[in-house]
Amino acid sequence: MEHRKVPEHEAIYLRIREMILFGVLVPGQPVTIQGLVEVLDAGTTPVREAIRRLTAEGALEAKGNRRITVPELSLTQVEELYFARLSIEPKLVQIAVPRANEELTKHLREIDNHLNAAISEGDIEGYLKYNYRFHFALYEAAGAGILLALAQSLWLRAGPSLRGVLGRYANTIQPDQHDITIRALENHDAATACRAIEDDIRQGMDQVRQVLIFGDSAAQNTVKSVLAD
Amino acid sequence: MEHRKVPEHEAIYLRIREMILFGVLVPGQPVTIQGLVEVLDAGTTPVREAIRRLTAEGALEAKGNRRITVPELSLTQVEELYFARLSIEPKLVQIAVPRANEELTKHLREIDNHLNAAISEGDIEGYLKYNYRFHFALYEAAGAGILLALAQSLWLRAGPSLRGVLGRYANTIQPDQHDITIRALENHDAATACRAIEDDIRQGMDQVRQVLIFGDSAAQNTVKSVLAD
DNA sequence: TTCTCAAAAATATGATCAAATATTTTGAAC
DNA sequence: GTTCAAAATATTTGATCATATTTTTGAGAA
Structure with missing residues (x-):
């Protein structure tokens, strides 16, 4: 049995990463x-290395004065992420579609069921996790490591802010795009799959954008108006 | 005098980064x-942190067995970089154009002069440095930190392989695109500036691609045929 | 306010331990 | 006696920790 021992700095990295992706650490938080050494009961060196990695990925932000925070996105940064995500993620889907097999679609359906369960239970963290897993199970199928790494970085940057709005407007979540995506995979219909993922990205990022432009009160209405179309 | 001291790990990071970008460390090299501790005369912790950062950026590759190398690009990875660079970098130019002022174009012209001097002297390292500076002086003018970070990562990934081919075919370098770019900036002509940068990216990446597909002997001819168009 | 200084945090060093690779040794078969 | 491969050993490198040093912050005094 090949049980490769995972180095501490790697394990710590993954733990902090999850804390960022799934809402334990929120934007603006120092x-x-x-602090992490205490919370995670780890040595300083592994924590330090994990932080450097996450900073390089944009998951954390090194202020000038040796301070580190979870980044708060400005409006222009949201626009950048919007553009970058729409450039990279649909491409991953496009590559993944011809490589998709029944095993993948079955797996995606499983994840999507968990996702829907989480939504109906109002379980935000569960939603975030299964949404993440859905997207990256799909993206990994493309076998495109560099684009995948870029997508990971983009999610780490967008994740905390996305959570912020979803936490407030969980009821407006529209998982329909996932269904469409899976069906498109089964039909080897790359164009439809890409469009579904594009729409999925737009839905999430639009909410973040609306909150930034109009403040908290706006996102709810915006989403409602989209639903009414 | 406010001389904020740069932390060792930051300085080391920058040094290793340059070694990767400008050809001291070549693809495949462990x-x-x-080794770096000795060469750079540094402590293990700063080197370690710098390496984690560079690994996260794709400038280095962590093999399973705790070994680290400068990545050798596969053909599919080159295609990924091709796509990603063409997605991100022209966008940065598009954003930069309306923000460009005389100071910027003057600076770019300066860099471009150095660049041309380096080319005519057959100074590969000089070429690489000024080419890098040209692109990122332009990209930084966009004021788009996230896209800029993505572009940086893409250059770190493409750089070593690009150097490999340029080192062999320095005579085929076509810096014309830079002239076109600067003039387009002066005319606030975003479309032309974007197209020039796209062409610039294509020229470089095509050479890397050709070498990977046909081996060393092919790139020269390919470039010549492009010139003959 | 501005300055000083103590506490807290980040940074850096070097030592120690563990893991992986490289080298040598061993021993059986031919 | 030679060859080859497996075992044993040595060496190199990575991972982590304890500790010392430096930097920053922020409270309180001038």
């Missing part, structure tokens, strides 16, 4: 090395 | 922490 992150101290010492 | 990189050891201990």
Whole structure:
């Protein structure tokens, strides 16, 4: 049995990463090395290395004065992410479609069921996790490591802010795009799959954008108006 | 005098980064922490942190067995970079054009002069450095930090392989696109500037691609045929 | 306010331990 | 006696930790 021992710095990296992706650490929150050392009961060196990695990925932000925080997105940064996600993620889907097999669609359906369950239970964290898993199970199928890494970085950047709005407007979540995506995969219909993922990205990013432009009160209405179309 | 001291790990990061970008470290080359500690005359912790950062950026590759190398690009990876660079970098130019002022174009012209001098002297390293500076002086003018970080990562990934081919075919370098770009900036002509950068990216990446497909002997001819168009 | 200084946090060093690779040794078969 | 491969050993490198040093912050005094 090949049980490769995962180095501490790798394990710590993954733990902090999840804390960022799934809402334990929120935008603007200061992150101290010492603090993480205590919370995670780890040594300073592994925590330090994990933080450097996450900073390089844009999941954390190194302020000038040796302070580190979870980034708060500005409006222009949201626009950048909007553009970048729409450039990279549909491409991953396009590559993945011809490589998709029944195993993949079955797996995606499983994840999507968990996702829907989480939504109906109002389980935000569950929603975030299964949504993440859905997208990256799909993206990984493309076998395109560089684009995948870019997508990972983009999710790490968008994740915390996305969580912020979803936490407030969980009821407006529209998982329909996932169904469409899976069906398109089964039909080897790349164009439809790409469009579904594009729409999925737009839905999420639009909410973040609306909150930034109009403040908290706006996102709800915006989403409702989209639903009414 | 406010001389904020740059932390060792930051300085080391920058040094290793340059070694990767400008050809001291070549694709496939194993990189050891201990080795860098000796070469750079540094402590293990700063080197370690710098390596984690560079690994996250794709400038280095962590093999399973705790080994680290400068990545060798596969053909599919080159295609990924091709696509990603063409997605991100022209967008940065598009954003930069309306923000460009005389100071910027003057600076770019300066860099471009150095670049041309380096080419006529057959100074590969100089070429690489000024080419890098040209692109990122332009990209930075966009004021789009996230897209800029993505572009940086893409250059770190493409750089070593690009150097490999340029080192062999320095005489085929076509810096014309830079002239076109600067003039387009002066005319606030975003479309032309974007197209020039696209062509610039294509020229470089095509050479890498050709070498990967047909081996060393092919790139020269391919470039010539492009010139003959 | 501005300055000083102590506490807290980040940074960096070097030592120690563990893991992986490289080298040598061993021993059986031919 | 030679060859080859497996075992044993040595060496290199990576991972982590404890500790010392430096930097920053922020409270309180001038």
